[in-house]
Amino acid sequence: MASLRQWFAKDSWDWFNRNYIIDWVFVFAFWLISHLISFIPIFERNIPLKDESIGHKHTHEQISSETNRLISLSIPLTITTAIGFVRRSSVHIHHSWLSALAGSGLTRLVTEFLKNRVGRLRPDFLSRCKWDDDLKACTGALSSVQGGRKSFPSGHSSTAFAGMTFFVLYLVSQSAGYTSSKLCRLFIITLPLFYATWVAITRVEDYRHHVGDVVVGGIIGLVSSAVCFLTYWHNPFSKASPSPRSVYGEMGEAIERPRRDEYQLALGSEV
Structure with a gap:
């Protein structure tokens, strides 16, 4: 812990307070309840x-x-954590993990609830069911048949769009200080969303979902992730700031105030 305090800014641990603990409890609840469903x-x-x-x-x-869940979360979080270490900001790392896991957890909760309550049949349901005319019932494996009743919305699509939406917003916010090129930013947005779109298309190709399932799943992931990201980060399309947002108490000073060496460097440049 001492070495970490030496590496990060002096006030980088100010995020460790009750309000953020409560936020993490809700994130844990999102994932737990979605599993219990x-x-x-x-x-x-x-x-x-x-x-x-x-x-x-x-x-x-x-x-x-x-695999989809691993890619959608591990790649964005690995990159954001690495950038946070380079910038010596534990607040940066904390807000990245909190917003990413909150967005993905909320997405999973909404998706699983709708899957359970809507019960739409998948495009390959009859193949799973193996209907018996004499028994007037499905004779396929119970787990496969039950899984065949979870077509709406697409969990793959919502998961991919949740992770990639967070990644897009994060990358755009971080690129603000390096480029003002509109096409460069468009390219940054395109790559992660291309993956999410590809995942959605494969679900239709594999006859796991109807088109409407992947569209709604994508919207759920996009909206949930965007809301959670903007809770802890500035809107990258309206305010060019790579720093996390001030959310609770004195966090504004901890996040927005430049580190001492940066401040001294600024004074030296003025002189």
Whole structure:
């Protein structure tokens, strides 16, 4: 801890207070409740056996949930943490993790709730179901059949757009001091969103979701992540500032006040 205090600015640990602890409790609650929802019985719609939209073949998915979640969170958080260490700001690192995990957690909570309550059948549901005319019931594996009732909204899409929306907003905010080029900023925005869009497209290609599922999932991830990001960071499109926002108490001074060496450098340049 002592070495960390020496590395970071003197007041970098001012974020460690009750208000932020409460925020972290809510983040933990988002993830916990979204997990507990999986134990609630899914709303079971009637099965329209002649509906061609749910009669597609069950195929191998191009990207798994675990891989998608890992990419959508690990890449942005690794980069933001590295930048925070370079800038010697634990506030930078803290706000990055808090806003990213809050956005992804809120996204997951909304997504899982809707999946459970809407119960829309996936495009490959009949292939999972293996309907038996004599039994008048599905004979496929229970886990596969139940999973086939969770088409709306797309969890892959919401997860990818949540992580990449955070990443886009963060990159734009950090690039403000390095370039004023509109096309450069557009390029920065395009790369992460290209990944999220690709994930959404694969879900339709793999017959895991209908088009409306991935569109709504993407909107959920985008909105949830943007709201959480703007809670702890400045709007990168209206205020060019790479620093986290002042949120509680004296955090404004801890975040906005330049470090002592930067201040002395500024005075020296004036002289």
